[in-house]
Amino acid sequence: MIGMKKSLLCVDLAILIIYILLCRPSYANEHKIAELKRKMAEISSLQQSLSDKIYQAKRRQKQLKHKMADLEKEIKAEKEQLQIESYLKAIRIPRIEFNLQLIQLLFGYTTRLTDKIIYFQNGCQTLEFFRQQAQDDLLMIKTLNDMEVDKLIVDINLVLDEFIPELSKPIFDTKDIASKDTEKIWNEIFQHRNVNG
Numbered sequence: 001m002i003g004m005k006k007s008l009l010c011v012d013l014a015i016l017i018i019y020i021l022l023c024r025p026s027y028a029n030e031h032k033i034a035e036l037k038r039k040m041a042e043i044s045s046l047q048q049s050l051s052d053k054i055y056q057a058k059r060r061q062k063q064l065k066h067k068m069a070d071l072e073k074e075i076k077a078e079k080e081q082l083q084i085e086s087y088l089k090a091i092r093i094p095r096i097e098f099n100l101q102l103i104q105l106l107f108g109y110t111t112r113l114t115d116k117i118i119y120f121q122n123g124c125q126t127l128e129f130f131r132q133q134a135q136d137d138l139l140m141i142k143t144l145n146d147m148e149v150d151k152l153i154v155d156i157n158l159v160l161d162e163f164i165p166e167l168s169k170p171i172f173d174t175k176d177i178a179s180k181d182t183e184k185i186w187n188e189i190f191q192h193r194n195v196n197g
Contacts, residue, residue, distance in 0.1 A: 029141050032149045036134045036141075039156045043131045046160060049167050050120045050127070057120070057171045061113040068106045071099045072189050079190075087186045100182040107185070108177030116172050123163045130156045 075096055084090045091097045133152060141149070 033138060033141055035153060036138050036149065039153060039160075040131055040134050040138075042160055043127045043134070043156065046163055046167075047124055047127050047131075050124050050163060053167065053171060054117055054120045054124070057113045057117045060171065061110050061117070064106045064110050064113070068103050068110070071103050071106075075099050075186075075189060087183045090186060091182070097182075100185055103185050104180055104182055105177070107180050109172070109174075111178040112172040120163075120166075123159070123166075126159050127163075130159060 075090075078084070078093060078096050078099075079090065082093060084093065084096070091100070130152070134156065137149060137152060
């Protein structure tokens with residue numbers, strides 16, 4: 001009787017070990033599937049937020065360029081009205097000098113916005129690559145080993161960690177704005193006019 005109980009206990013133990021060994025990969029797969037789906041949701045959310053930032057930056061950039069065009073028109077009108085022929089004479093007129101300085105500042109802002117737009121667009125493309133890779137890995141999860149999925153998740157986390165903090169920051173910082181010399185701006189305004197008409 002004791003020998004029979006030991007035999008049944010050994011058989012039960014063997015069945016339990018076989019069950020654990022056979023079922024363990026499916027638990028691991030379910031965990032990996034859930035983790036990849038979470039990462040895909042995070043990617044989609046971040047892509048939407050970056051797209052919103054790109055839209056805001058482009059809208060702001062368009063407004064600034066429109067303002068620059070208005071300032072150029074004012075400068076041209078003042079030049080014609082006062083019959084100014086040189087930059088040195090033009091900067092003696094406070095309105096022209098001020099408009100040139102505003103254009104200089106707005107040029108720096110638009111340049112910074114262009115840099116941010118490119119940065120965010122690159123982020124969206126990188127996220128799309130990882131989203132596609134995660135989607136492909138979901139389809140092949142049974143054939144991938146844990147290290148491949150873990151590496152993908154680490155790569156996704158690196159990109160998420162880079163761009164998520166950017167969402168709470170202003171589109172650009174007014175520090176370190178690119179600057180263009182006002183004389184160069186003056187020359188560009190009137191070279192453009194001479195070329196076109």
